[in-house]
Amino acid sequence: MRVFHLKINGDTVDVAAPEHYTLLEILRYELGLTGSKQGCDKGDCGSCTVQVDGVPMLSCLVLPSTVESKAITTIEGLAVQHRSDGGEGASLLQNAFDAAGALQCGFCQPGMIMSAQALLESNATPNRDDIKQALAGNLCRCTGYTQIYTAVESAAKDGGENGCS
Amino acid sequence: MLRMPKFKVLNPATVAEAVDAIQQVEGSRFIAGGTDINPNLKHRLLEPECLVALNGVEEIFGISQTEFGLRIGAMESLTNVETNTLIQQLAPGLASASRQVSGPQLRNMGTIGGNVMLDTRCKWYNQTYFWRKSLGFCLKKDGDVCHVIKGGSKCVAAASNDTAAALSTLQAELEFANAQGSTRIAIDKLWQADGIWNKKVGPHDLLVAIHLPAALLNQKGSYKKLRDRNSIDFPLLGIAARLKISDNIVDDCALCVVALQARPWPLDKASALLIGTTVGSDAFNEALKACCAIAAKQCRPMPNIPGDHAYRHAMVPVFIRRAILSCLD
Missing domain, CATH: 3.10.20.30 (Beta-grasp domain)
Incomplete structure (x- = not known):
């Protein structure tokens, strides 16, 4: 020990x-x-x-x-951070995954979100290729990735409008 | 779930402490980023009683220009190597190779030194203990037969380190430290054609830094990699190229291939054909064709890693052409 x-x-x-x-x-x-x-x-x-x-x-x-x-x-820390920054509920990215239906079984989702969150913190306006590159090490066996990419794009857009991610 | 075997971890703060620590328990191993050794531990390919973690050894970090050329600390992550502006500008082939190692998280963790010292890989070896036991084990670990070459007595597990090929074209010198002191070895002298341990230094020799000679910096370079999934996989074939072009004439050229055999393989005969030709001329195009043909003859992929070896062989000239043409972009 x-x-x-x-x-x-x-x-x-x-x-x-x-x-x-x-x-x-x-x-x-x-x-x-x-x-x-x-x-x-x-x-x-x-x-x-x-x-x-x-x-x-x-x-x-x-x-x-x-x-x-x-x-x-x-993944447990994202909502905590979001609320300590003055937000409510889950983080923007978590909500974007929810709204886009970016999961089926959900097993890959925490890893996807942690990779995507790091991307958004270093690049607030990623294009589709940036997102694909950032999520290249996260495998999803259910959805085929399209909704996942859409969710990250949507969170980037919402983050830009609200001044946070 | 894959559990680690039991071991203790030492966390030295200096190179001197690290080379001392590795000798305290027989069979100890260094751990840098952990992206190669940890899966191997989980597969019981290694069972050391003690690991010496290098992440706290500040001396083996840093990327800087020196009198010799460029020094890259062995503990720099592949992400740092890939994104470093000095390396992008002075050694574009190395930046390209680093960018194509595995996936993003593994490049954030894995180090340039770890990639050079990567264990060889084989489809009969990189498997769980249960899988290997069912098969009856192999030469490289726990057994006495080779499943790649029936009746073979020498392990042919493949060197799969992308950056080693790029470093070979740059004639990198590797600085090692051990309890006796420090030594420098040219990267092409590091290898031996033995898949069980394909290096002439031992596991207790600590790779401190990689030195790139100034004369070969600031030239054209590229790395082309064949793999099943471009997002993450180990190479099925990797070709590094370096070209020095002055007044549109190829002054110097180097090529190196990995993932075919137990060691990275410089293709000197093939690359020499391009030297002296004018880029875009008929002579250059003929030389390029001949270069690809000779390389295809020299390279003999074995059925040692996933992927059809005849296909990997057929891709050798294709990827050499791509690597060289990509240097001209």
């Missing part, structure tokens, strides 16, 4: 866990943050995507001791 000092969704947490646990296992099994999904578990599918200092990474391949000084954001 080892105590990991982590910053997750704005909270500082000390987690005692086996040293060989991945960040994803810490999130899901030690902290109950089950929004990040355990899909392929070997870096192929993107469903475990979280942001580390704002950069999308695959939590199934991250050793927690290597991200102790960094800010980790999971």
Whole structure:
């Protein structure tokens, strides 16, 4: 066992866990943050995507001791951040996914949103190619991606109109 | 669900601490971005008792111009290499290769050093323990037969590191550190044709930095990659090209191919044909044809990774042509 000092969704947490646990296992099994999904578990599918200092990474391949000084954001943190910025309910991007019907089974959605959110923070007006590139590491086996791209475009447009994402 | 084997993790802060830490427990391994070693650990392809994490070693980060040329810290992420303006301008082939490694999250995590030191890959090897056990294992891990070449006694798992091909065309020098000190090795001298471990340095030698010689910077470069899904996959074939063009004449040319055999393979005979020709002339077009034909003869893809090897072979001249023409854009 080892105590990991982590910053997750704005909270500082000390987690005692086996040293060989991945960040994803810490999130899901030690902290109950089950929004990040355990899909392929070997870096192929993107469903475990979280942001580390704002950069999308695959939590199934991250050793927690290597991200102790960094800010980790999971899908659960988006609405928290949105509300602390003065918004209500879910974030604009989450609502855009909802409105566009950008999911079927929903398993890939948290990873898609975490990748898309990072894109919108670095590029507020992405074109379709930018979105495809940013989501290239997130696989969806249900929808065929079109509504997902539409959702990100819609969130970018709404974010531009409202001055936030 | 794929669980990690049990191990402990050491987090050194300096190169000296890292090369000391790796010797504390026999069989320890370095971990950089973790995008190659972690799936391999989950597949029980490696079972070290201890991992030495390099993310806290500041000395092995940074991209800067030096007297020698360009220094790239081995821990720089592939995203940083791909987007760095110095590299885009001075080593466009390397930027191109880095951009085509895997998918965006893995490029954010994976490092240039990790890509150079990538384990070789084979469709009979990169599988779960259960899968490999059902098959009866193979030469590279736990077994004594090769499933690629029946009766083969040498592992032919494929070098699949995209950036290694680009670095070969740039004649990169690799700076390693170990408990005895530091050494520099030309990248083309690093490899051995053995899929079990295709490098002449050991797993306890720490790749500190990659040095690109100034004389070969600021030339044309490109990398063309054949893969099933352009969004994420390992190469089925990768071709790096570097061209130096002065007054529309090809002054120098280098080509390197990966993902066919156990080591990246510079195609010197093929690339030499283009030197001295005027771009766009009949002589250039003839030389390009001959270059593609010779390369196709030299390259012998094996059925070691997914994808039909006859198709991969047929694509060698096609991708060489694309790589060279892309340098002229």
